[in-house]
Amino acid sequence: MGLPVVLMPGRMNPVVAEGLDGKVELIRLWEETDPDAVLADRRDEIVAVAAGGTRIDGAFLDRLPNVRIVASFGVGYDQIDATAAAERGVVVTNTPGVLDDEVADTALGLLLMTVRELPQAERYLRDGKWQGGPYPLTKATLHGRRMGILGLGRIGQAIADRVTPFGVSVAYHNRRRKDVDYRYYPSLVEMARDVDILMIVIPGGDNTRHLVNAEVLGALGPDGILINVARGTVVDEAALVEALSSGTILSAGLDVYEAEPTVHPGLLDLPNAVLLPHVGSATIPTRNAMGNLVVENILNWFNYGTPLTPVPESAELVKRQDG
Ligand code: 8YV
Incomplete structure (x- = not known):
């Protein structure tokens, strides 16, 4: 069996790709010349999304029916429609605590x-x-x-x-x-x-x-x-x-x-x-800790079926998966 396929829609802190290296196949969508064609070709294979600032709503998730987790970089996740995700059985995680x-x-x-x-x-x-x-x-x-x-x-x-x-x-x-x-x-x-x-x-x-x-x-x-x-x-x-x-x-x-x-x-x-130009969490150690938590959420979900830090909108979904 091949490695699980993770989509990275936009550029993220490099520790995310480093942490996932060898454990998943990573699609770096922003590097693709025809992102829409890649999303269409790989739609059934993509099971997780590692997201930076990209807007992720129900319409986006409908294009990727096998995605089960969106691991977001940052404690705020207003760019992600976590309710639409939960309705589609998709868990959303953020990076609280470390920043x-x-x-x-x-x-x-x-x-x-x-x-x-x-x-x-x-x-x-x-x-x-x-x-x-x-x-x-x-x-x-x-x-x-x-x-x-x-x-x-x-x-x-x-x-x-x-x-x-x-x-x-x-x-x-x-x-x-x-x-x-x-x-x-x-x-x-x-x-x-x-x-x-x-x-x-x-x-x-x-x-x-x-x-x-x-x-x-x-x-x-x-x-x-x-x-x-x-x-x-x-x-x-x-x-x-x-x-x-x-x-x-x-x-x-x-x-x-x-x-x-x-x-x-x-x-x-x-x-x-x-x-200030949105530098609240912008130090190398803290951004690395945030990136590592994105990685741990994805790997924990792959390995044990439980993300570490799901957002409140995903709580019911995680409970159901546990039970
Ligand atoms: C980052 C933030 O700037 O965590 C948040 O919600 O606003 C900041 O730490 C953001 O994640 C974008 O990189």
């Missing part, structure tokens, strides 16, 4: 950069302006601030752990209250009104699209700072540009955008926005 600390570190760095205008101060020095006088005092300080975390999951908890020793208080808004000591707000607007840092860590996708809108930004107020390390789609970017330009909020630190890698031109012009 929590890295993303939390990035969030903290971005917060400090934004509050204290550190990138702007560095630009000031590089532009030779220091000779003309010191960089202006920043309006904001981190001290005494109150943070509202939108989406207290593993990464949110890692951020809370980091800011608590800085003296920043923590509250959160989730769909449901958690068994934690932080104050819970059933209403996002009410939380925004009571805090002066809104930290977004909630997953992307249709359920959270534009959750942070003009009303929430208005509630955050003129001393408010927005940090987003989750998905750009959670924020109404046009409303954010307006809120930053008009002083409705003080500043924003963003790692993610609505239409990556395109960044709203209005943001690029704003002095009170710190903009």
Whole structure:
């Protein structure tokens, strides 16, 4: 019997191909001159998909009737229709856990950069302006601030752990209250009104699209700072540009955008926005750990029929396979 055939629709971290080497036959679809012909020719043989940022929906899976697992690189999997996959008996896995600390570190760095205008101060020095006088005092300080975390999951908890020793208080808004000591707000607007840092860590996708809108930004107020390390789609970017330009909020630190890698031109012009190019988890060790988890999910599924980290939408399916 030949090796199981795994489809890789787009380029991924090299550890994925290295880890699967010799154990599966890998189709690197982006290298094919006629990808559609390859998908048609191999449609019955392909049993697994290793996915990076490629959109995978029901229509895509209908072209590959024998696929049983989609192993996605990243903790967020909003580009994959996991419900459509479950309906077709396809398990979806993501890579939770291994990037929590890295993303939390990035969030903290971005917060400090934004509050204290550190990138702007560095630009000031590089532009030779220091000779003309010191960089202006920043309006904001981190001290005494109150943070509202939108989406207290593993990464949110890692951020809370980091800011608590800085003296920043923590509250959160989730769909449901958690068994934690932080104050819970059933209403996002009410939380925004009571805090002066809104930290977004909630997953992307249709359920959270534009959750942070003009009303929430208005509630955050003129001393408010927005940090987003989750998905750009959670924020109404046009409303954010307006809120930053008009002083409705003080500043924003963003790692993610609505239409990556395109960044709203209005943001690029704003002095009170710190903009990172989606680097939350982007270190070699963490990305390698994420890639290894993709490999382990696929191999565990082949060898034992159980993926390691299925997404919640696949839970029923995994239970049925176990039973
Ligand atoms: C990566 C992420 O940028 O895990 C996520 O959800 O956003 C990041 O770690 C993403 O996986 C794309 O490579």
